[in-house]
Amino acid sequence: MRLLMNRLFLIFSTLAAIIGLFFLGWILFTLCAKGLTGLNFDVFTKDLIDGGLRNVIVGQIMMSGVATVIGIPVGILAGIYLQEYGGNSKSTEFLRDLSDVMMSAPSIVVGTFVYAIVVVPTGHTSGWAGVLALFILMVPIIVRTTDDMLKLVPIELREAGIAIGASKYHVTMNIVIRYAKAGILTGILLAFARVVGETAPLIYTSGSSEFWSTDLTSTFPSLTVSIYNLATMPDDEMVQLGWTGAFLLTAMVLIINLLGRYASNKKRS
């Protein structure tokens, strides 16, 4: 009987894994098949208005990049506060729980929120509004990874720092952060990968533009929003461009994730 249960369990879990992998493979296969056919030089050299994706790729990376640049110090400092200075007080626990909740907040909610506080008052969509939405999405991820990574730093290391006459500030900045560096870097890369593929927070905030732009104060080109728009176009060429965009986005996220893995593996060795 026990042997039978064991067999059944093995069969079911294998089946479940196969089903999961099958769909994943299907998505990747379709994406590659449809995306690669439209991949050519023009995609990278022409803007959307001329049938390329140059402006939207640059726009997407720029918005995510600016959000990351602002998000890193805020997230890391908040993480340091939680782990190094917050102690075990109620407020620290509350902030930690809040970050957890924020991490799983639906991105469309964040998009709508930024729409209400930025886009409505200013009267138009803008790159900064998109940056703000992405920033709100990524900060909790950086906070929690920093918090978790600092928790892994042995307490003895902090004491040893204090014992040679370092102040708490020096111990945190020069010893603790350095010890947790690889883990924090992984967290930042994963947070970047998370926001770079977001559509919902950008639809109402940055919108998307068909033209080349690096001016964050006006409507800003976005790859994900453009994919969404292109996919619903009646024109076959447009739909094809959407597939190519989706393929490139997937490749981009995959590479960043692999980089993150690489960074955390290097830490272990």
Add this chain to the structure above:
Amino acid sequence: MKNMMEVQDLTFTYSGASEPSLKSISLPVEKNKVTALIGPSGCGKSTLLRGMNRIHDLYPGHQYEGVINLLDSDEKGYTDILGIKKEADLIRLRQRVGMIFQKPTPFPMTIFENIAYGLRLSGIKKRPDVQEIVEQSLRDAALWDEAKDRLDHDARGLSGGQQQRLCIARAIALKPEVILFDEPTSALDPISTLAIEEMISVLRKKYSICIVTHNMQQAARISDYTGFMYLGEMIEYDQTDTIFMTPSKKQTEDYISGRFG
């Protein structure tokens, strides 16, 4: 001989605890001698040691009562280190009273930087000075020959015993007056243990040493004075020979002969 440190009537209570962990402890640490603290787990010997450079203060809420005197640098008087309030003075205290921990704690830096870091914090910043002290400290810690060709390597690549010697080098680079050892060899193999013990017997010529150990043979081998602690009290303190050969208290005798603990 002069006392380098004098613990007098120290009572220490951890934050949130109802009972004190140290009860009216007194202990002299003589200059250029090795003082060992022995006793079963939980007797308070590490707690006492960690009070002597106020590392407990890293966590708020602990309570000290009593006096811990440290001989002034001009050797003319004593200062009660429990009276220190300013962060800067605590930092100065920890540079004068160094500490080695149970687990080797190399900083995530190169071997060179591990030692240079503390030097720079203490105000020694000129490159030639730093280099000279790093080399001298590594020599004093018997690590120079093994480490001289890899000073720019990550210190975490050293073996456990080497890491512990690096930590000692790091402490002596700051020219402390007292070095506190908190079970420095309990995480090491017998050969590394021997190396550390030999080093301690050399270091006593320059420094005053207080060592907590679980290993009674170690206390007997390397120390001049031994204090036996039990349940937060100093049961007996005397010359090491006396403690091990003719202890005056029955509890001490029972512990040393292995009847409890």
